[in-house]
Amino acid sequence: xxxxxxxxxLRALPLHxxxxxxxxxxxxxxxxxxxLVITHDMMAEGTHFRADADMADVAWKLVATNLSDLAAKGxxxxxxxxxxxxxxxxxxxxxxxxxxxAAFDTPLLGGDTIAAAGARALGLTAIGRATHVxxxxxxxxxxxxxxxxxxxxxxxxxxxxxxxxxxxxxDRPLPRLAEGRALAPLVSAMMDVSDGLLLxxxxxxxxxxxxxxxxxxxIPVADPALFEACVRWGDDYELLFTAPPAALLPIPAQRIGSxxxxxxxxxxxxxxxxxxxxxxxxxHG
Amino acid sequence: xxxxxxxxxLRALPLHxxxxxxxxxxxxxxxxxxxLVITHDMMAEGTHFRADADMADVAWKLVATNLSDLAAKGxxxxxxxxxxxxxxxxxxxxxxxxxxxAAFDTPLLGGDTIAAAGARALGLTAIGRATHVxxxxxxxxxxxxxxxxxxxxxxxxxxxxxxxxxxxxxDRPLPRLAEGRALAPLVSAMMDVSDGLLLxxxxxxxxxxxxxxxxxxxIPVADPALFEACVRWGDDYELLFTAPPAALLPIPAQRIGSxxxxxxxxxxxxxxxxxxxxxxxxxHG
Numbered sequence: 001x002x003x004x005x006x007x008x009x010l011r012a013l014p015l016h017x018x019x020x021x022x023x024x025x026x027x028x029x030x031x032x033x034x035x036l037v038i039t040h041d042m043m044a045e046g047t048h049f050r051a052d053a054d055m056a057d058v059a060w061k062l063v064a065t066n067l068s069d070l071a072a073k074g075x076x077x078x079x080x081x082x083x084x085x086x087x088x089x090x091x092x093x094x095x096x097x098x099x100x101x102a103a104f105d106t107p108l109l110g111g112d113t114i115a116a117a118g119a120r121a122l123g124l125t126a127i128g129r130a131t132h133v134x135x136x137x138x139x140x141x142x143x144x145x146x147x148x149x150x151x152x153x154x155x156x157x158x159x160x161x162x163x164x165x166x167x168x169x170x171d172r173p174l175p176r177l178a179e180g181r182a183l184a185p186l187v188s189a190m191m192d193v194s195d196g197l198l199l200x201x202x203x204x205x206x207x208x209x210x211x212x213x214x215x216x217x218x219i220p221v222a223d224p225a226l227f228e229a230c231v232r233w234g235d236d237y238e239l240l241f242t243a244p245p246a247a248l249l250p251i252p253a254q255r256i257g258s259x260x261x262x263x264x265x266x267x268x269x270x271x272x273x274x275x276x277x278x279x280x281x282x283x284h285g
Numbered sequence: 286x287x288x289x290x291x292x293x294x295l296r297a298l299p300l301h302x303x304x305x306x307x308x309x310x311x312x313x314x315x316x317x318x319x320x321l322v323i324t325h326d327m328m329a330e331g332t333h334f335r336a337d338a339d340m341a342d343v344a345w346k347l348v349a350t351n352l353s354d355l356a357a358k359g360x361x362x363x364x365x366x367x368x369x370x371x372x373x374x375x376x377x378x379x380x381x382x383x384x385x386x387a388a389f390d391t392p393l394l395g396g397d398t399i400a401a402a403g404a405r406a407l408g409l410t411a412i413g414r415a416t417h418v419x420x421x422x423x424x425x426x427x428x429x430x431x432x433x434x435x436x437x438x439x440x441x442x443x444x445x446x447x448x449x450x451x452x453x454x455x456d457r458p459l460p461r462l463a464e465g466r467a468l469a470p471l472v473s474a475m476m477d478v479s480d481g482l483l484l485x486x487x488x489x490x491x492x493x494x495x496x497x498x499x500x501x502x503x504i505p506v507a508d509p510a511l512f513e514a515c516v517r518w519g520d521d522y523e524l525l526f527t528a529p530p531a532a533l534l535p536i537p538a539q540r541i542g543s544x545x546x547x548x549x550x551x552x553x554x555x556x557x558x559x560x561x562x563x564x565x566x567x568x569h570g
Contacts, residue, residue, distance in 0.1 A: 001371060001375035001376060002371070002400075003371065003398050003399075003400060006369070006371060006375055006379075006398050007398055009375075009376075009379050010367070010379070010393060010398075013379070013382065013383050013386060013392075013393050014383075014386050014387065014391075014392045014393065015392055015393050015394075016363070016364040016392035016393065016394045018364070018394060019364070019392070019393060019394050019395050020395075022393075022395060026395070027364070027366065027394040027395040029363060029364070029394070029412070031316050031317055031319055031321060031363075031414070032316055032317025032318035032319030033317035033318045034316055034317030036316060036321065036412075038366065038394065038395070038410075038412065039366075039395065040366040040367075040368055040395065040396050040397055040408070040410055041368075041397045042368045042370070042397045042399050042408065043399075044370065044399055044401035044406075045401070045403075046401060046402050046403070047399060047400060047401045047402075048399070078301070078314060078316075079301040079303070079304070079312070079314070081312065081323065081324075081325040081410060082295070082325075083325055083326075083327045083368065083406075083408040084291065085327070085329065085406060086286060086287070086288065086291060090286035090291055090294075091286060091294075094291075094294050094295070094298070097298065098298050098299075101298060101299050102299065106299075107298075107299045107300055107301035107304070108295060108298050108299065108300050108301065108304060108307075109300075109301045109303060109304050109312040109314070109323065110304050110307060110311070110312040110323070110324065110325065111325050112325055112326045112327045112408075113288050113291050113292055113295075114288075114327050114328075114329055114332060114333070114406075115287075115288060115332060116329035116330070116331060116332045116404060116406060117331050117332075117404055118329075118330075118331070118403035118404030119401060119402055119403030119404070120406075121329075121368075121370060121399075121401060121406035121408075123325070123327065123368040123397075123406075123408040125323075125325055125366060125410040127314070127321075127323065129316070
C-alpha cells in the first residue's frame with residue numbers, strides 16, 4: 001500500500017476530534033484546563049538519513065523536526081518520548097540527543113529501546129502545551145489574508161549539497177519555537193515548511209479551501225540562481241502563515257503573497273497555476 | 286551499545302520529573318487540572334514478531350501492549366499515535382488496528398507513515414488520563430503488603446507453542462484496563478506482567494527497595510506441569526500489584542505472596558532466593 005492510500009484508510013478509522021482529520025502537523029487535545037499538542041515522527045536509515053550520517057546530527061534532527069511541528073501550533077514543549085533501535089554509533093546519537101534537549105530546553109519523558117536487525121528506524125513523540133487557543137491550524141486561511149514566511153528557503157538544500165556555510169541548516173535545523181508562540185494569537189493558519197515551500201503552501205490551500213497566490217519576486221531564497229529548487233526543497237523548518245493584511249507582526253517575517261477565494265488552482269506562483277502536488281516538492285516517505 | 290547501557294545513558298540526560306527515572310511503565314505528567322499518562326513502545330520484525338506473522342495480530346498487539354502500560358497505571362485511554370513503516374499486508378494491519386481501537390474504545394490521534402527498506406519497525410504512543418492520583422508506581426511496595434496477580438501466567442506461551450485454545454492469548458492479548466482503574470485507588474505498587482512474572486516481580490522489588498516473597502504453590506499458571514516456564518515467559522499482560530493485606534479488592538485476583546523488608550535477594554520463590562534477573566524471564570530487545 002502506498003502512503004496516500006494508507007493515510008486515507010487511517011482516516012476511515014475512529015479518529016479523535018483532536019486528530020484534525022490527520023491533516024495537520026499535530027493532534028490537539030483539551031486536557032483538564034489546558035490544551036495538549038502532540039506529534040510523532042519517524043526517521044529511517046536510507047530514507048531520512050544516510051547509512052553514514054553522523055548519528056549525533058540524526059538525533060538532533062529527530063528532536064528538531066518534531067519540535068518544529070509544535071512550533072507551528074504555537075506550543076511550548078513539555079517533553080519527548082524516544083523510540084530507539086540500537087545500532088551503530090549509539091554514543092554519538094546520545095550526544096546529539098543531549099545537545100538538542102539542552103538547546104530546546106526540553107526534557108526526556110520516556111520511550112522504548114529495542115534491538116533489531118536491518119535498517120534502523122527511530123521515532124520521537126513530542127508533547128507540548130498550547131500557549132494560545134484556538135491552536136492554529138493549516139485550515140484557517142481566509143480570502144483577503146496575507147501570506148508570510150519567517151525566513152528564507154533553500155539553505156538546507158545548499159547545505160546538503162556541500163555549501164559549508166549552510167551545512168548546519170541541513171544537519172542541525174532550528175525549530176521556530178519562539179516565533180510560533182509569538183505568532184499563534186494572530187495567525188489565521190500556520191504550518192512548518194518541512195517538505196518544500198510550494199508543496200506545503202499547496203497543502204495549506206487545500207486544507208483551507210482557498211487559493212494561495214505567491215509572488216516569486218519576494219519569496220526569500222538562499223540562492224536566487226536556484227530559485228526553482230529552493231522553493232521545492234524541504235528541511236528548512238521556517239513557519240508559513242496567513243493573517244489579516246493589517247496584522248502587526250511581533251517578529252520579522254517576509255510577506256510572500258495573498259489568500260484569494262478558491263480558484264481553479266489551489267496555488268499560484270506569479271501567473272502560473274500549480275495543480276499537481278507531485279511536481280511541487282520533496283516527498284520522502 | 287546494549288540496552289541496559291543505553292538506558293543508563295538516557296538516565297543521565299535531562300529527565301522530566303514525570304519520567305519516573307525511566308523505571309516505570311509510563312510517564313506521568315500533571316497537565317492543567319488533570320494528570321497525563323503516556324507511553325511509547327516499538328515492535329520490530331524479527332525481534333517482536335515473525336516475518337510471516339498475521340499483520341492484523343501485530344497491529345492488535347501493538348495497541349494492546351501500550352494500553353496495558355496505561356492499565357498498569359489505572360489510566361483511561363485518550364488516544365494513540367501510530368508510527369507506521371509501510372510493507373507487506375498493510376490492509377491486514379489496518380484491519381487489526383481497527384479491531385483493537387474498537388475493542389478498547391480508543392481513537393486514533395495521529396502519527397507518521399514512512400516508506401523504508403529492510404525489516405519493519407512499528408511504534409505506538411498511547412495517551413491516557415489518570416483516574417486516580419497519585420498514579421500507581423512500581424516503586425511503592427511496602428513491607429507487610431500482600432502481592433496479587435489478576436490472572437494466570439503462561440497462556441501466551443502455550444498459545445505461541447501451538448495450543449489452539451491459548452492461541453488468542455498470544456495473538457490478541459487484552460489489556461486489563463477496567464481492572465487497573467478499579468485497583469488504582471488501593472494498590473501500593475502496580476505494573477503489567479509483560480516480560481515474565483519473575484522478572485517483573487524482581488523489577489518491582491528493586492524499584493521499591495523491598496523483597497517480594499512469592500509462594501509457588503499458589504501462583505496461577507496455565508499448565509502446572511510447565512510451572513518454571515510459565516513464570517518466566519511474558520506476554521500475558523496480567524497486572525501484578527501490592528496492597529495492604531486487609532485491602533478489600535474490587536475485582537478477583539490471586540494472592541501470590543507478601544512483601545518483606547529488603548533481604549539479601551529482591552525475590553524469593555518459596556525458599557529459593559533469586560538474585561540474577563538474567564535467569565528470570567524473557568528479554569527480547
